[in-house]
Amino acid sequence: MIKPRKSQLELFGLAIVVVIVIIATLFLLVYFGNKKPSEARKSFVESELASSMLNTLINIDFEDTTNNCAKIKMAEIIRFCGSGQASSYTCNSENACEVAQGTIRIIFAGTIDLWTASQGVKKNYYFLVYTSDPEKPALKLGDKCQGDKKFKEYIIPTNIHVNLEICS
16 A cells, blocks of 8 residues: 655645635625626716716817817817807817817717716716806707706806716
8 A cells, every 4th residue: 555645635735725715716706796886886986977077078189180270178169169259269160169069979979878878778968058047058969857967067267167967
């Protein structure tokens, strides 16, 4: 009869421990990987989406090199549009409001529409630019939210209000 060596037993014991650790890790990955986000986290992410989207949109440098348009911040284009000076900036024979509307539609289609669709439900948004009366906007995209919404307002100097609502 051949006696097993101690090192072989230790190696066998180590192999068993490694297998147990691997099985435990797989179990934890399956358990925590399938968890859906909590409602509190989901609500926070949605409210931050409106805030981040609006802050980013305002700070975009707009430049259309194919049409030889001047480089300008989106906040300035929106300011021209909201203050009634839409013709102060033109690009490809479009005034500031038309440029802002077209650019914002493209940006929202590539961001908000995609992000919310990836969650299983496409959410609507309501984007508004006005000076003193929200009922008389200089620029409006989307339909006003009915019910729950995530809201962010940004005020451009010279009292131009920029609002973004993401409907829940």
